[in-house]
Amino acid sequence: MSRTVPDLAAAELSVGLERLVSLLRRLPPGSDLSLTTASTLRLLEQDGPRRLSDLAAREGVTQPAMTQLVTRLERDGLARRMPDPDDARVVLVVITEAGLALLRERRAVRATHLQALIDTLPAPDRRRIVAAVPALIRLADAAPGDPSGEQR
Amino acid sequence: MSRTVPDLAAAELSVGLERLVSLLRRLPPGSDLSLTTASTLRLLEQDGPRRLSDLAAREGVTQPAMTQLVTRLERDGLARRMPDPDDARVVLVVITEAGLALLRERRAVRATHLQALIDTLPAPDRRRIVAAVPALIRLADAAPGDPSGEQR
DNA sequence: TATTGTTATACTCTATAACTATA
DNA sequence: TATAGTTATAGAGTATAACAATA
Numbered sequence: 001m002s003r004t005v006p007d008l009a010a011a012e013l014s015v016g017l018e019r020l021v022s023l024l025r026r027l028p029p030g031s032d033l034s035l036t037t038a039s040t041l042r043l044l045e046q047d048g049p050r051r052l053s054d055l056a057a058r059e060g061v062t063q064p065a066m067t068q069l070v071t072r073l074e075r076d077g078l079a080r081r082m083p084d085p086d087d088a089r090v091v092l093v094v095i096t097e098a099g100l101a102l103l104r105e106r107r108a109v110r111a112t113h114l115q116a117l118i119d120t121l122p123a124p125d126r127r128r129i130v131a132a133v134p135a136l137i138r139l140a141d142a143a144p145g146d147p148s149g150e151q152r
Numbered sequence: 153m154s155r156t157v158p159d160l161a162a163a164e165l166s167v168g169l170e171r172l173v174s175l176l177r178r179l180p181p182g183s184d185l186s187l188t189t190a191s192t193l194r195l196l197e198q199d200g201p202r203r204l205s206d207l208a209a210r211e212g213v214t215q216p217a218m219t220q221l222v223t224r225l226e227r228d229g230l231a232r233r234m235p236d237p238d239d240a241r242v243v244l245v246v247i248t249e250a251g252l253a254l255l256r257e258r259r260a261v262r263a264t265h266l267q268a269l270i271d272t273l274p275a276p277d278r279r280r281i282v283a284a285v286p287a288l289i290r291l292a293d294a295a296p297g298d299p300s301g302e303q304r
Numbered sequence: 305t306a307t308t309g310t311t312a313t314a315c316t317c318t319a320t321a322a323c324t325a326t327a
Numbered sequence: 328t329a330t331a332g333t334t335a336t337a338g339a340g341t342a343t344a345a346c347a348a349t350a
Binding site: 010012013014018023036037105110111112114117126128129 | 160163164167168170172173188190219259263266267269278280282283285288289291294
C-alpha cells in the first residue's frame with residue numbers, strides 16, 4: 001500500500017509527542033489531577049453522560065479502577081452518578097458545574113504558561129503550530145487501536 | 153498579522169495537548185513504562201550521564217522518588233549508577249545499551265500505530281501536522297529545567 | 305553546616321479476582 | 328448465563344521526614 005505520509009513523519013511525530021508530554025507534565029496545572037482523572041473529566045465534558053464501563057474502556061483502565069476514579073470525582077464534587085432509566089445495572093457518570101469550572105480554570109492557567117513559551121518561538125514556528133492544532137485534535141480523536149472502529 | 157499569537161491559540165493548543173496526551177496514553181507502547189520512567193530514559197539518552205538530583209529536578213519528582221526510579225531502571229538493566237570522580241557524594245546515572253534499544257523499539261511500535269491514525273486524516277491535516285512537528289519539538293524544548301523561574 | 309543521596313513510612317492509584325444485582 | 332458495577336487485596340509509584348556520607 002502506498003502512504004502519502006512517509007514513516008519518517010510518524011517517527012518524528014512520535015518523538016515530538018514524547019517531548020510534548022514531558023512539557024505538559026512540567027507545566028504548573030499538571031499537578032492537581034492525575035492524568036487519567038483529568039482525561040476522564042474532559043471526556044465527560046465533551047460527550048456528556050457516559051456509562052462507567054465506557055469511560056474505563058476509553059481511558060484504558062479497568063472497570064474497578066474507573067469505579068474508584070468516579071468515586072473520587074464524586075467525593076470532590078466534580079462528577080456524579082446517575083441511574084440509567086433503561087437498564088438498572090448501568091451507572092451513568094455526569095460532570096458537575098464544579099467539574100466544568102475546574103477544567104476551565106486549569107486550561108486558563110496552562111494557556112498562560114504555554115503562551116509564554118510560544119512567545120519565545122520564531123513567528124514561522126508559531127504559525128505552523130497554530131495551523132496544525134485543529135488537525136492534531138482530529139488526530140487525537142481518531143480511534144486508537146480499534147479495528148472494529150466503534151469510536152463514535 | 154503583525155501581532156503575536158493571541159491567547160486563543162494558546163488555549164486551543166492547551167486543549168490539543170490534553171487530547172494528544174490522552175491519545176499517547178492509549179497507544180500500545182504507553183503501557184510498559186510509567187510516564188516518568190520513559191521521560192527519564194529519554195533525558196538520559198539525549199543528554200548523557202546526569203546526576204540523580206538533576207534528574208529529579210528535571211522530571212519534577214522528589215529525590216527519593218528518583219532514587220527508587222533509578223533503582224528500578226538498574227534492576228531492569230536499562231540504566232546504571234556511576235560514581236562522580238570529582239565528588240564522592242554524587243551519583244551519575246547512565247543509560248545502558250538495553251535502555252537505548254528499548255527506547256528505539258517503543259518508538260518504532262508507536263510510530264506504526266501513529267502512522268495508521270495519520271493515514272485516516274485528510275491530506276491537508278497530514279501536511280499541517282508534518283509541517284508543525286519541528287516547531288512543536290522546539291516548543292517542548294523551550295522549557296528546559298526552569299533555570300530562571302521557580303517550578304510550581 | 306550544607307549537599308547528595310538513601311532509608312522509613314504513608315498515601316494514591318491501579319490491576320486481578322471474587323462478589324452482587326440486574327438482564 | 329452474561330453483563331454492569333462494586334468490593335477485597337496486592338503491587339507500583341510517589342511524597343515527607345529522618346538519616347548517612349561527603350564537602
